[in-house]
Amino acid sequence: xNASRLRAFRPEIVTTVVVVVLxxxxxxxxxxxxxxxxxxxxxxxxxxxAPSASEAELAxxxxxxxxxxxxxxxxxxxxxxxxxxxxxxxxxxxVDLGAALAGRPVLLNxxxxxxxxxRAELPxxxxxxxxxxxxxxxxxxxxxxxxxxxxxLAGIGVRLPSVTxxxxxxxxxxxxxxxLPVSYLxxxxxxxxxxxxxxxxxxxxxxxxxVERLSAGTAx
Numbered sequence: 001x002n003a004s005r006l007r008a009f010r011p012e013i014v015t016t017v018v019v020v021v022l023x024x025x026x027x028x029x030x031x032x033x034x035x036x037x038x039x040x041x042x043x044x045x046x047x048x049x050a051p052s053a054s055e056a057e058l059a060x061x062x063x064x065x066x067x068x069x070x071x072x073x074x075x076x077x078x079x080x081x082x083x084x085x086x087x088x089x090x091x092x093x094x095v096d097l098g099a100a101l102a103g104r105p106v107l108l109n110x111x112x113x114x115x116x117x118x119r120a121e122l123p124x125x126x127x128x129x130x131x132x133x134x135x136x137x138x139x140x141x142x143x144x145x146x147x148x149x150x151x152x153l154a155g156i157g158v159r160l161p162s163v164t165x166x167x168x169x170x171x172x173x174x175x176x177x178x179x180l181p182v183s184y185l186x187x188x189x190x191x192x193x194x195x196x197x198x199x200x201x202x203x204x205x206x207x208x209x210x211v212e213r214l215s216a217g218t219a220x
Contacts, residue, residue, distance in 0.1 A: 051145045053145065053147050055092060061146075062090055062150060064151075065090060066090075067089065067090030067150075067159050067162060068159050068161040069161060070088035070089075070095045070161050070162075070163060071095065071100040071101065071138060072100060074102050074104065075102035076098075076099060076102060077096060077098020077102055078098065078189065079098065079186070079190025079191050080173045080174060080192055081170070081173055081186065081190065083098055084170050085097070086163045086170055087164045088161075090150075090161065090162060097163070098190065101186045102188075102190065105185060105215060106136050107135050107138070107183055107211060108138055108139075108186055109137060109181060110139075110170075110181060110183070111140070111180060112142055112143055112180055113141070115180040115181060117180070117200040118181045119152065119156065121181050121202075122160070123157075123158055124200075124207065125160060125207060126157075128201075128204040129160060134208075135185075138161050138162065138163065139160045139161070139163070140163055140165055142171060142176070142180070146164055149162070174192065174194075182194065182198040183201070185214040187214075187215070
């Protein structure tokens with residue numbers, strides 16, 4: 001190409017180069033930075049560790065809730081709950097669940113104050129527990145603030161004995177499903193059967209039927 005033709009194309013070349021450079025600058029400006037921290041995702045309720053509370057904070061809430069005493073040891077623990085020790089919700093101290101529930105059938109109900117279906121189910125369980133011949137009902141408050149749990153029980157007038165599971169000891173022993181509420185029948189021999197499907201109880205008669213069905217079932 002001779003000099004005259006090169007001079008003729010020079011403006012077009014310069015314009016093209018400028019356009020390419022501007023395009024590269026725009027792409028670089030809009031390209032996401034891998035080093036920039038991403039926004040934290042909101043933790044799910046079932047995945048958040050339970051907050052702790054001091055005895056001074058819990059004492060007045062326990063007095064207001066006036067829960068029935070947590071069960072005491074009645075024998076040697078057997079089955080999946082053997083050796084599972086959890087804090088009592090209604091009073092200071094811990095409960096060896098396997099030993100406390102040994103030798104008798106007990107219905108364990110796993111709940112939390114943030115669980116809306118649990119709020120509706122707890123009074124139903126309390127109504128069932130008050131019936132003659134009912135098996136004892138023990139609540140298990142999981143992944144929850146014990147202060148919120150006690151306030152809820154006081155507000156709805158449910159005094160069922162309850163424990164908490166801050167270290168996920170019971171959660172691991174029973175391989176709890178992610179959804180709440182869920183209930184288990186702990187048989188006299190220590191075997192455990194889950195109420196399946198794990199749907200909330202809507203009436204005390206529903207609890208009676210589930211307990212009778214699981215009492216006659218095979219050990220888990």
